[in-house]
Each structure stands twice: as structure tokens, then as C-alpha cells.
Amino acid sequence: MNRDHMIARVRSALGHPRPDDSERLRRVESKLSAHRRNCVPRRAVKLQPELARDFAARLTAVGASVEHIADPSGIPERVAAILSEAGLPPHVRTGSDPFFAALPWSRADGLTRAAGAASAEDRATLSHALAGIAETGTLVLASGPENPVTLSFLPELSIVTLAQESICGSLEDGFDAVRHRFGPGLMPRTVTLVSAPSRTGDIGGRLVMGAHGPRRLVVIVVGAPDAPGGAVLLERSSDQY
């Protein structure tokens, strides 16, 4: 069956036999371009620093850890400490991300870093989120050379950095951040919303972490705790983090 065949079948089921649907077409096109928001829960309409607090509280409630550091130069040492606390070897996989490449890795003694897609041997990875959503405690990760999607799913421990000012209120704000980065209607291969470590309840209904993806999720929020956020996100140029 080809497309026209199926569309004709749907059209006849709907009782629109005539091919002229200029009015319906206008309605659909305007719906698709308007991006009109439906009800946005009040809990999502807040300012910093409340957004960052909600974001951290919601992620923590579902078994993730959230840490804050003031300056990105502290990331390598934090990563080394997180790996050692988790009892993992001092090796981390990142994407080919200029942001990570520019960090002072030599400060973290003994920690090695490899760039590229994750492999089955990688036990810990470090990715960079495009945005955080306070409403649900959700990270927004866009795939690409700087952020291979396998980083989020293959390792036991997934560490994700996020700029404090990228924490926004609602799911809609998160999608707007994606539109802002890639252009309306355009998407990277994957946009992944991560709201908890991997989990399953399929054996006897009991919750177990680390079903197929990471057992542990650690988020490092970078920036001063009282930094502005939310609305500011949309005014930043797209090559900035």
C-alpha cells in the first residue's frame, strides 16, 4: 500500500471525499506553525533560584544525585571524585565536545578521558545537557558529535553537566530550547529527556535500578546558585552553552 492509498482510506473514513480541503489544510498548517501552549502547570512557572531547587529536588527524589559547582574548571576534579566514590576506575568517556576539551583535566590526578561514542567497555560517561526542566527534574540532551547518544545509555554511571542558567520551568520551555538551538521543525537525530536513572519493576513489581541503562545518574549543575535562568535561555546565542 502506498501513501496516497492510505491517505485516501483515512479520508474516506473521515467522510472527506472531496480533494479540496483548503480550509482544513489552513487549519492544520497554522496549528503546526503556531506552537500554541496548552495548560502549563503552575509549578513550572517560577524564577531562579527556585527553578534550580525544584529541578534538583525532583531528580533526587527518583534516585539521581545533583551537585553544584560554581565554575566549570572544577568539573574534572568532581568527576574524579564521583568515580572514586562509585568504586569505578578513573576513566571517563565524553563526546568530542570543545567545552569538555577546554577543561583543565590535568588537575584531576590519574583521571583519563576518551572522546567519541561510548563502547560496551565504558563504565562511566560525561555528557552535557542542553537544558534542564524544573517541572519534572528532566535533562534535555541533544545527540551529535559533541554528545553521542550512546553516552547516556551504555555505561553504569552517567554524569551530566548542565549550566545553571539552562534550567527552565516547563517541558514546553525545554522544547523551545531545542527549537532555539536547531531551528523550528528541525531536530538532531535524537533529543533525549532523562528524568531518572534506568529502572525496571518487571520482576515481582519491585523497583530495581540499572535495567539496561545507567544504574547511577549524577548531575553537576555549573554556575552560581543565584544565577538568572529560564527566560534568559532564549536570548543566548546558539554556540554558547
Next chain:
Amino acid sequence: MVPSATFKAQARAALADEALQRALGGLPGGLVARRAAAVRELPEFETLRDEARDIRDRTLADLDLYLEAFTQRAEAAGTIVHWAGDASEACSLILDICRAVNAGLVAKGKSMVTEEIGLNAHLEAAGLSVVETDLGEYLVQIRGETPSHIIAPAIHLTEDDVERDFRRVHAHLSKDRTFGGPADLVAEARAVLREKFLAADVGITGANFLVAETGSAILVTNEGNGDLTQSLPRVHIVVASIDKVVPTLEDAATLLRVLARSATGQEMSAYTTLATGPRRAGDPDGPEACHLVIVDNGRTRLLANPDTRAVLRCIRCGACVNHCPVYNVIGGHPYRSVYAGPIGAALTPGLGGVRENSDLPKASTFCGRCEEVCPVRIPLVHIMRHWRSELAQRRAASPGKRIGLAIWSSLAKRPRLYHAVMRLAVAALGARGRRRGSFSWLPFARGWTRTRDLPAPEGRTFQQLWHETRRGVPR
């Protein structure tokens, strides 16, 4: 037509099955409590349900145009879109895609529509190996069973069942290994399935939604298996039914807000991924090719009928199943339908024929709890009643039932005659039952009296008493 005795027999067997009752004990109920807690946390929940319903209805009303808009954008992103009128066309399309890339091993994410079209059997008959990677689906697959719940396919199994099956199927592992609880079982499944992800040539997933604005397929999981399935193998095939389209990311946001809360009581499932086309230039991972198979398989018939169209709003959360008193005591298997519980009773007769699934719309008390919790407010009872009346019109009911219903309907349409007959009947029953106060046997009422006594009426009908009270006649 499948004799309805089969459903009754299987339901009776399920009630007597101690292991099943232990597995079911409180599990759907636990999901009920978790949903209620999540709803309490979100004051806007009822508004969101109204909006979710409206989004689905409006999209269905212009479904032809939304499908065209979606396809245009998906193809622009490099997705190869295929169309399948029915199950067998979908299966052969998918097999052709697998054959064209010489696939030997297929990894699958959880997908109800692939269960519906019988995809695994079709691929396996052609010599391919198919591995389900959602843990619940994997358990069901290694037992040769079917899923017994939309979102918790192995809800009928206990931890002991799983340990026995793992020892049987993972024969390459040490026989002396011990399991200290579900975490050890999950760890073993993770290790075994990890090999499959890495070796698979093709990954097949379903889609929770297709976004017309961007041409994306949204996949929601808690385990992360769907993401490994759509990112590691060199070919990704998405299978989705025509009703999955939503207009914009904003509409997807509204539906996501009610989906996880209704399903598991989570605010969001762990992973929600929007996948758009194959690997891009410069991407270090992701599939080289991305196919999307859009399946009708009876849905345009449901769309055309104003009595059944609303069933296509369904977002497969399973809340109706968890809240169903019938499902809660018999589990999913007696329904013998890919979709168990109330949604199955409303949907499956439309997909697979009402005569072939005549038990399903009858396996309900019409208590309406399913409707009360449905996030998109599907009138499930109305739709089940529609199938029942269609069955009656097609004379699919037994002659006894048909004659009984005919007598009843001619009585109910004549109020005077009805009241006269009722007065006589109630007086007679009152006189007969006065001594014992109840009946342990009555003609035509065996279904009631077999398990409990019927209290004897006092002798006069409600209408009689009402009129006497109003006239002030002393009793």
C-alpha cells in the same frame, strides 16, 4: 466464533491458580495508589485530561492531513516511510527491510502494535532471531507466552518463576550461581541482553507518539532498552499505528504529562526520546538507516464509526487495566487478546472482528472505573456496549438469551404492562419467600443463586410503596 465458555473456563482457572493470584496480589492495586498520589501532586490534572482528549479528537478529525504533514517532515529528515494496510502487509514489509540488509539478529523494544501484527512469529518463521529487550517482554518471550498487561507484560510472574526460567534459558551460566533477589535477576538479564544489543543488525521499536511538526517518533521507557535498540544496530525500524500522530511538541508535552502519571504514577518516565531520521553527518553513533512502518490494521474502520472513533484516543497507559475489578482477579491471559482489560474489550473487537472477540465486551461489570481514570476520557463502557449491541444484532447471542432480551425489551417499552407484571411477580416471590426470607434457587437465576442467596422481596414493588406513602396510607 470462539465459544464464550473458553473465556469463562480460563477465568475460572486463573482464579484457582495460586501462583497467579500471588503474583497479581496488590500489584495492579499498587499502581492505582501510585497514580492517585501523582494526581494529587498536580492540581491541573483534570484540565490536562480535558486538553489531552481534545488534542486526540482534533488530530483524529484531520488525521489524513496530519499524516501527510508528518510524513513530509519525517522524509525530509531521512526516514523511509512505508504504509501497511493490515498485519500481514506490515510483517512482510518489515521482513523485506531485514532481508535487504542480511539481518540475522533483531533486537526489539517493547511495542504493542508488533504484538498485534504477530511480527516475531513472522520473522522467526523466515529464519531470523528476534530478542525482546524490555525485561518484561523478554520474560514473556522466553516462556513462550503473550504479555498479560499493556505496560507490565510479566505482571503475572513471581520472582521464583523468573529465577526458574533464567536457570533454564541461560544454560551457559554457572549452575551454582545464587540469586539474592530481583536485583541479581535484573543484573543477569542486563548482561545477557547487552550482548544482543551489540550484536543485533536491526533494532525494532514502537512509538508512543509521532510528532507532525518535526517528523519525530517519541519513545517512552524506564529501562533504556528502547534507546539502545534504536541507537546501536545499523538499521532502525519504527512500527506505529496511524493513530499515533500528534500535531506539535506542545501537544506532546500535554500528553506526556498525563501518560506517565496514569501509567505508573511517575511524573515522567526515566527516558523520553524523540528520534528523527538516521545518523547525521558527523554523528559518531546511531543507525545508518531509519524506516517507519505506519499500520492501519482495522483502525480506519474504528475511525469511520462515530460510536468507536474515541477508542483511537488511547495512549496505552494501562490505567483502565489497573483499575478494572475483573482484570484484577483474573489477570490478562483469559482475555486471549494482545490488549487485555477494558481497553482490549473496546479496541480488539474493532481490530480483529466482534464475533471473533465476542467475550471481551462481555467481560466487564460496566462499573465505569476505567472511564473515571482514562487520561483521554475514552467512553469505554459506551464502546463495550456498542459491541454488545452489535453482537445482539448479528444474532451472535444464544437463542435463550435472545428470547429473554426480546421479552424484556417488549415489557420495558410498555410501562403499564411492565408495572402489572412486576406487581404480580413481586407479590408471588414475596409470598413464596416469606418464610425463609431468601431464595437459594430460582428458575432463570442460576447465575445469581449458585454463589449466593437472593433476598426475597417484601411483597410490593417500589412504585406501589411510593404511591402509598405519598397518599399517606398507613402501612
